[in-house]
Amino acid sequence: MVQPLVLPFIHAEWFETPAVVVHRPTLDRNIARMAALAADAKVALRPHVKAHKTVEIARRQRMAGTQGITVAKLGEAEVFAEAGFRDITVAYPVISAVKRDRLAALAARARVTTVADDLEQVDLLARMAEERAVTVGLWLKVDTGLYRCGIPTAEEDRAAAVVSRILLWEKRWREEPGGGVYFAGLLTHAGHAYGAESKEEVEAIAESEGEQLAALKKALQMRGLPTPALSAGSTPTAARVSKVPGISEIRPGNYVFNDRTQVRLGVANPEDCSLRVVARVVSRPTPDRCVIDAGSKTLALDQGAHGSSGLEGFGVVCGKEGLRVTRLSEEHGVIERPNSRVELPRVGQVVELIPNHACPVVNLTRRLGVVGEAGWEGWWSVDAQGRVE
Amino acid sequence: MVQPLVLPFIHAEWFETPAVVVHRPTLDRNIARMAALAADAKVALRPHVKAHKTVEIARRQRMAGTQGITVAKLGEAEVFAEAGFRDITVAYPVISAVKRDRLAALAARARVTTVADDLEQVDLLARMAEERAVTVGLWLKVDTGLYRCGIPTAEEDRAAAVVSRILLWEKRWREEPGGGVYFAGLLTHAGHAYGAESKEEVEAIAESEGEQLAALKKALQMRGLPTPALSAGSTPTAARVSKVPGISEIRPGNYVFNDRTQVRLGVANPEDCSLRVVARVVSRPTPDRCVIDAGSKTLALDQGAHGSSGLEGFGVVCGKEGLRVTRLSEEHGVIERPNSRVELPRVGQVVELIPNHACPVVNLTRRLGVVGEAGWEGWWSVDAQGRVE
Structure with missing residues (x-):
């Protein structure tokens, strides 16, 4: 069972959903591991920052030992150059x-x-x-x-x-x-x-x-x-x-977060997935269906990366084995239970998801919530969000 | 053959791609038609502005005759209230x-x-x-x-x-x-x-x-x-x-733009599709494949709306019958030609696409280029872009 990393630290009634949240200790561990891997292999590490688009995360990568950064678009390069890269x-x-x-x-x-x-x-x-x-x-x-x-x-x-x-x-x-x-x-x-x-x-x-x-x-x-x-x-x-x-x-690039795709590929474990989406149940019209406020505008429609389609559904519901995110429209995610013994969450409850592909999820949000060992730490701006030109 | 509406009016070398562009005369015609339809049927028209998230477009709808607006999220409501709705x-x-x-x-x-x-x-x-x-x-x-x-x-x-x-x-x-x-x-x-x-x-x-x-x-x-x-x-x-x-x-909501999905459903013709994506060919590694700079971060992965999947590929290449957008990764779109007699565009050329689903395309861009009868008219801000909370 995949454990929630974020939910224990938030006050559901007053937490704005949907939100994209990073578990910082897991992020830092991912960053350190890749830096160690590169050092051991004696290769330079030039992380692709399009995965996170976030200056604060690139700084953490640099602290851990990198040799420059990689970007996909000039708009991203300009943002990071402005930030001193x-x-x-x-x-x-x-x-x-x-x-x-x-x-x-x-x-x-x-x-x-x-x-x-x-x-x-x-x-x-x-x-x-x-x-x-x-x-x-x-x-x-x-x-x-x-x-x-x-x-x-x-x-x-x-x-x-x-x-x-x-x-x-x-x-x-x-x-x-x-x-x-x-x-x-x-x-x-x-x-x-x-x-x-x-x-x-x-x-x-x-x-x-x-x-x-x-x-x-x-x-x-x-x-x-x-x-x-x-x-x-x-x-x-x-x-x-x-x-x-x-x-x-x-x-x-993706290693700072990992996601359901990396887990599917055997590259990461669910507990290595530092990026989580927190969503709220907004309707439960039948005993077998509930609807959350994270749709394709938050979770993205990817069922892999590079157009691959190795995954079923649209994310893992942490701590709720057996629930499936079966459909997404823009602002709605439909959660169903193929096994009737699994209990669906109630209206108002928040759930934590691991997305299929972390990179587009980050591209869809202006900010990342940050949770540390002791709780909520604030927000990081996704500085190069949407800089596709 | 679907005609390009935007390409005749831009200078390709100096046009920033990828770009999401509205053909304003077509937009205005779509707006007028729906207003007339509602007036004829004696029903109120309360357009869903999540389709465009753009104050300027909502103002045009209001001028044509509407009774308030519909939004999906409070963040959108706040933006439009601020703008006087x-x-x-x-x-x-x-x-x-x-x-x-x-x-x-x-x-x-x-x-x-x-x-x-x-x-x-x-x-x-x-x-x-x-x-x-x-x-x-x-x-x-x-x-x-x-x-x-x-x-x-x-x-x-x-x-x-x-x-x-x-x-x-x-x-x-x-x-x-x-x-x-x-x-x-x-x-x-x-x-x-x-x-x-x-x-x-x-x-x-x-x-x-x-x-x-x-x-x-x-x-x-x-x-x-x-x-x-x-x-x-x-x-x-x-x-x-x-x-x-x-x-x-x-x-x-969608009627202001229409898209490949509405065409598939028989609701609109291709010439009613006012929203176009302009992208550039950035590589042509083989005679049968070229790559454009619009990927899933611009065109979105939708193959319909509400998770429906009635469409093949990821958009129509205007004026280039026979070309297919077969794959998208985040920043790359792959165009192929199933029929070898169709000529692929060269590196540096721009192409104009009708997206599968206009709404998520607009949600991915900060601004809409505007083209009128006489040429380029400037940019409209997508004011409620990404206001999912």
Whole structure:
């Protein structure tokens, strides 16, 4: 049975629901574990802050030992740069004039790297860097099986062509003073691990993720193209991929919270899930159905990550084994009991849920409640919430 | 072929994507049509503003002729009250002391009605109204087949018991000066219409929605319990239900935008869809796949409304028949072409999409771009975005 971490510390009648709440001791333990894992494996830890979008959490990660942060969007990068983060990987293609402009402004005040997977993009970014007299590191984005962005690692010719182009611009930058781009290395995200059926499958994907990078690095070396670094590793794959020789850094994000998906994958236990949704029963129209005030605008409709759909329903009701969140509309969650011996909560009672996917839940809320060992500690602002542009 | 409404008016290189944009002439036409429909049927139009959460749009609805607004959450009600709306139905159970407190504050500055579906809740709201010297109208929330909140209309004894209790409190309020509650009528939301397979099925649900209300009203009258009003009607069911004798008001929301779900239900044509998502192609790693910068944090994962799943994929790519949005992760949308003769857009190009469900898309953005007949008109703030509490 999954224990509630938050409910013991709140006064239900006066607690505003729905609320997204972090159990800070669990969060800190998750942060420390990943930092230790990276230190043991001698890889850099560059956490993906899109998982939490919260400056306070990124500070805690930094205290535990990190080497910069990863973001998905420039809007996120700008928020964290403003908060004093000075080493940022924008792990997302920067396309369009307006975004190159913003990247240049960011690079003027922080060490910035970003990704590229085609020649034209490399040229546009390099010219921007020269014109604006800023320096930007470029990772070759490679695809290790997610089939989303990036050049498949098996397509060595295509990869070599883009890397050669980056190195050409890098040579120019090294020879002339001013701005330019340099080759940062190979970067991948094996998000297909989220669709795995078992812990063993996750491990196999992680191993393949690392070995594909190492093999491509070797192939590039054979062509005289040196690869400075290999960046890989999400929350499910970080532990295994960090042991593959040659891997330089890992970029997990979700691990600060964990969620029902990580539990399903065998990567975390329910008690490692630091993010909880507190919702109130607002109606109990029949003995077999109650309705809570957390719907898809709070819990999100994800049944996995990356569009995977390994989970049934929309969250775990802590301390209430046997209850199922069977349906969500925007402001309503329907809880049913497949087993009639399980008692449904009454109208007015609060319940605590572990969401399927923590990241979109945080993106839907402006603030995170914080509970510590001794009780309520206040609110953290989700500083980069909704900064999708 | 669905035509783009927004793309002709933007400069792609300098347009920030992803962006949620409203085609104002289409929006205004949708608003006028529903107002005319309500006027013709001689029912009040009390639009559900949770669909757009935008004060500017509610003002346009008011100009076209409405009788107050409907909201789902107190947070939304507070935003619209602040903007000068003085007749508000909170069509959501108000449970907990903290929310009753906020309801009282709201009722002190606007005409407020809300819903109840159990005796204890009626007593709590009535005592709050007396103590705080405010007046609140109470609708009996009834269930016409959505199986979410509300007393099923067939359970006349239960309905009569709650209505009797409301009328008891109303009597006391009428006899003594000060605050109290009164019976507003019967209210339902036939959201199961969103799961219908055909226009005919939608019509049948709409008819049943209205007739169930009328039948329950009659049953209550037989017990000496007068029902002042009958409130029903969502975007798909409004036209039909407003013709059922006795229906007093309709509460559609989505109609201002329409979306792929309304098109699927036969309620709107693609050219009636005023809400569009503009996204950019950020990668085209293979000839059969491109990736856009609108993922689930922009387009939302809905494949219908109310958890229905009648749609394939995650949106219509306007002007590009044959392309499919096959997968969404948080910041990436994957577009594929099942038919190899269809050309995929290139990196840097922008595409315009009609989302599956407009309401969550608007909830995910802080602002709506506005395009008029002559081009770009600026931004509207989504004032009540994320006000789920």
